[in-house]
Amino acid sequence: MRIIDIRERTVEISRYGDPAVPSGGLTTSIVALTTDVVRHGRSVVGFGFSSFGRFGQGGLIRERFAPRLIAAGNVDPLEGWAAMMKGEKPGGHGERCVAVGTLDMALWDAAAKIAGLPLHELLRQWFGDRGNPVSVPVYASGGYAYPENDLARLKDELRRFQDTGYRRAKIKIGALPLARDIERVNTAAEVFAVPQSLAVDAMNSYAPEAAVAAAKALRPYRLMWFEDACDPLDFEGQAKVTAAYDASIASGEALFSVAEARLLDRHGGLRRDRDILLFDPVHCYGLPGYLQIVDAMETRGWKRSAFWPHGGHLFSLHAASALDLGGTEVNPSSFLPFGGLADGDTLSNGCASPPDLPGIGFESQPALDRLFRSLL
Ligand code: MG
Numbered sequence: 001m002r003i004i005d006i007r008e009r010t011v012e013i014s015r016y017g018d019p020a021v022p023s024g025g026l027t028t029s030i031v032a033l034t035t036d037v038v039r040h041g042r043s044v045v046g047f048g049f050s051s052f053g054r055f056g057q058g059g060l061i062r063e064r065f066a067p068r069l070i071a072a073g074n075v076d077p078l079e080g081w082a083a084m085m086k087g088e089k090p091g092g093h094g095e096r097c098v099a100v101g102t103l104d105m106a107l108w109d110a111a112a113k114i115a116g117l118p119l120h121e122l123l124r125q126w127f128g129d130r131g132n133p134v135s136v137p138v139y140a141s142g143g144y145a146y147p148e149n150d151l152a153r154l155k156d157e158l159r160r161f162q163d164t165g166y167r168r169a170k171i172k173i174g175a176l177p178l179a180r181d182i183e184r185v186n187t188a189a190e191v192f193a194v195p196q197s198l199a200v201d202a203m204n205s206y207a208p209e210a211a212v213a214a215a216k217a218l219r220p221y222r223l224m225w226f227e228d229a230c231d232p233l234d235f236e237g238q239a240k241v242t243a244a245y246d247a248s249i250a251s252g253e254a255l256f257s258v259a260e261a262r263l264l265d266r267h268g269g270l271r272r273d274r275d276i277l278l279f280d281p282v283h284c285y286g287l288p289g290y291l292q293i294v295d296a297m298e299t300r301g302w303k304r305s306a307f308w309p310h311g312g313h314l315f316s317l318h319a320a321s322a323l324d325l326g327g328t329e330v331n332p333s334s335f336l337p338f339g340g341l342a343d344g345d346t347l348s349n350g351c352a353s354p355p356d357l358p359g360i361g362f363e364s365q366p367a368l369d370r371l372f373r374s375l376l
Pocket residue numbers: 201203227228253
């Protein structure tokens with residue numbers, strides 16, 4: 001396929017499903033990548049976005065990476081990725097990895113649409129079908145602290161997750177004093193009570209001593225995992241938290257390169273028999289960069305079941321399905337219209353399947369489809 005046009009727009013997103021709660025200014029980039037390939041009388045267009053948490057990447061996409069893709073001529077997704085990365089020096093990852101990952105998502109969407117396959121099937125063809133089921137274990141992610149009436153609203157949100165069929169959920173901690181967060185954990189555990197069905201995410205907010213104190217306070221709950229305890233690059237701090245916490249630790253969401261992944265493994269004290277790797281397939285330079293991390297960690301003795309990618313959207317769901325990962329996040333009520341499953345899709349036994357449409361299947365989410373098409 002030849003890329004003939006790339007459009008980008010930076011849009012606001014909110015952690016809260018309720019538009020009345022202030023969004024805090026978070027943004028993401030949406031891109032539409034028009035190809036010269038025609039299917040059913042129309043040009044095939046691939047769509048992508050910057051996943052969640054790292055803001056829009058419009059400058060880098062428009063000035064640096066989109067022109068390289070358009071100049072690259074006839075490319076498949078891996079050749080397109082190589083064209084984007086040409087001349088980029090090692091290190092200094094910043095957020096260029098997010099810009100590349102955004103366009104990489106659109107390349108895969110276009111390639112799968114051209115092949116007439118759901119993305120997970122195309123990825124199985126490209127990277128080896130491991131014979132694993134299409135459906136993937138998932139958890140519902142949310143539970144941000146509400147400015148008012150927090151505990152009651154938290155409980156309502158988790159009940160909605162449970163009523164929808166989710167058997168696992170994750171809530172946020174770290175923004176409030178520890179005693180308040182423990183109250184939130186107690187409230188959440190009234191809904192997701194089974195051991196190992198509730199995880200907490202401190203969003204890298206704790207100073208080193210506070211992270212260890214939180215680990216000690218959380219230890220009796222036998223949570224699904226304790227995520228993002230301290231600064232992502234404070235491997236010494238992570239190692240202290242890991243040593244103070246015998247249940248599962250989850251880490252790696254805010255590391256974007258294979259070099260950083262190796263550092264985490266070498267110095268973070270993580271244990272291959274229980275801990276979880278959260279690397280985001282969009283933020284890590286897209287799928288090719290993510291696969292470098294999966295390969296490196298497998299070589300170091302990790303199993304694919306330890307990978308539960310960050311980013312509760314359809315692209316992560318396809319990746320987790322195709323690559324035989326442990327499971328993935330879903331954002332049923334956050335970061336709309338990007339989060340959640342295909343409209344009307346249900347869970348079975350706590351597992352979800354990617355939409356059975358060519359490409360990623362954003363067309364199965366009408367509000368998101370409208371947003372992407374507004375770029376054209
Ligand atoms: Mg996190």
